Amino acid sequence: MTATVETWDESALVTAAQRGSIDAFNELILHYQIQVYNLAYHIMHDPAAADDATQEAFISAYGALKHFRGGSFRAWLLRIVSNACYDELRRHKRRPKISWEDFGDMDEEANPHLVDPGARPEESMQQTELRKALERALAKLPEHHRTAIVLVDSLGLSYEEAAEAMGVALGTVKSRLARARGEMQALLQEEQELLPTRYRL
C-alpha cells in the first residue's frame, strides 16, 4: 500500500475497479474518504448521518463504476455522495430527528473524532473555535450555496469539478460560490468575538 501512495495512479485504479477489483476501489476510498465524509457532514450536519451517507455513497459508487466515463473521479464521487445526502435530507424533512449539533457545546467532549491529539493545546483550541464558527455559519446557508463553498473553498475543487460534482453549469457554480462567500462574510461578521484573533474580519 505504501508503494501505491508513491505511485498514485488514479486512472489505473479506476480502471482496475471497473474490472471488478475491490482492492483497487478500496485504494480510491482510502484516498477520498475524508473529503467525501466532510462534504457529507457539511450537507447533513449530523456525524452519524454523514457516516451512513459516506458508506452508502462508496457502495453505490462501486456499483455504478461502469457508468464512469472519465474526467474527475473525485468530482464524480462527490456528486454521488451529495446526491445521497440530498435524498437523505428530503427523507429527514419528512421525519425530522435531533441532530448532533442540537447538543451544542457537548460536541467536542462527546465526539472524540473532533480532537486532534497531535496538535498543541493552544493551536488546537483556535482550530476548534474556527471550525465551530464556520460550521455554524455554513449551517445557515442555503444547501446549494453551502455545497458550492465547501467544494471549492474547503475541498479545493476547481469550478469545473464543482460544476461536475453539483451537476450544474459552470456559471451556476460561480454565482452560488460568490453568494455563499458574501453570506458567510456577513454571518462571520456577526460572530467576530467568537473567531480567533487572526481571522477576525
Added chain:
Amino acid sequence: MRQRAPNAVEISAYVDGTLSPRDVTAFESRMAEDAALRQRVDETRQVVAMMRAMPMRETPRNYLITPSMVTQARPSPAPRRVPLFAMRLATSLVALAFVVTSGLTLLQSGMTPRMAMAPSEAPQEALVEEFAASTVEVEAEVAALEAPAPAEDEMTLKAAEAEATPLAQGTLTPEEELALAPMPAEGEATGMGGGGEEIVEAPAEPAEESGVGGGPEEEADAAARSAPRTETPETEAPAAPEAEAPAEEAAIAVTEIADTEGAMAVAEAEQGIAEEAQPLAAMPPSPDGEINAEEEAPGGVAALDVADDKASARTLETQDAESGEMAREFRALSRPTARWAIGLGVATALLAAITLWMSRHRRG
C-alpha cells in the same frame, strides 16, 4: 466613460484568480479608485482563507467495502417483481377462494338451513337423530304397554288358574305357594336396578340354593324340596292358605303386580338405555333383568317386543328415508363447493410453492 461596479461573482473570480488578464487589469484599476471594492475583496479573501484553514473532520472509521457488502448493495429490483407479483396473485386467489366458499356456504344455508349445517355438524345431527329415534321407541313401548293389556290379563288369569288350581286342591304347601310368587321381587329387581338389593337377594335365595335359575314351576319344585330352609316367604304371604277366593285374588293380584312392574321395569330400562343412545339389542342380557321379566311375564314382554319391533321398523324406515333424502340433497349441493374449494386450494398451494421456489432461486 465610467465603468460599472464589479459584482460579487467578479470579486469572487478575482480572488480565485479565474478572471482573464484583461479583466484583471480592469478590475484592479477599478479597485485602486474604489475603497469599498477593496474592502469587499479583502473580506472575500478572508472568508476564503478561513474556509481553507478550516480543519477537516476525521472520519469515524474506514469505509472499505467487502464483496458481501457489494452483493448486498446490488440487489437488482427486477427479480423482486416476479415473486412479489406471484405472492400478490396467490394472496388474491386465497381471498377469492375464501369469498367464493363463504358465498356458496351462505347460499346453501339460505336454501336449506339443515343442509348448511350438515357438513360441520354431522356427528351432532346423528346423535340428535338417534335421540329422536329412541324417543319414538319409548313412545311405542308406552303404547305397547297399553295395547297388550288383554293378553296380560289372559296370561294373568291363566297363571292365576294354574296357581290357584293346586291351592284350591290344597296340594300346595304355603312354602310352595310362596315359592311361586318371587315375581314381584324379581320384577322390582329388574326394574329398579340397584334401588333394592335386599329385595333382590331375598327371593333369589331359593333359586340359588336349588341350583336352578328357571321358571316358576322349577322354582316351585325347588322351593318344595327346600321348604324347611326358606324363611322369607312366611312374612311375605302369610294369608295364602286362608281360602280359595282370597287366594285366587291374591294370586291374580300378585301376577298383575308382577306383570305391570315387569313391563314398567322393561320400559324404564329401555328408556334409560335409549337415553344413553345405546341400541337395546346391543345390550347384553342381564342375569336378573329382562330375561327374568320375560320368563315371569312372557305374554307382556312378547307384546312389548312386537310393538318395539314395529315402532323400530317404522322409525328406521323414516330415518332411512329422511337421511337418504338429506344425503342426496347434501351431496348434490356440496359437490360443486367441494370441487371449487379443492381446486382453489390446489391452485393456491401451487402458487405458494412457485413463489417460494422462485424467491429461493433468486436469492441463491
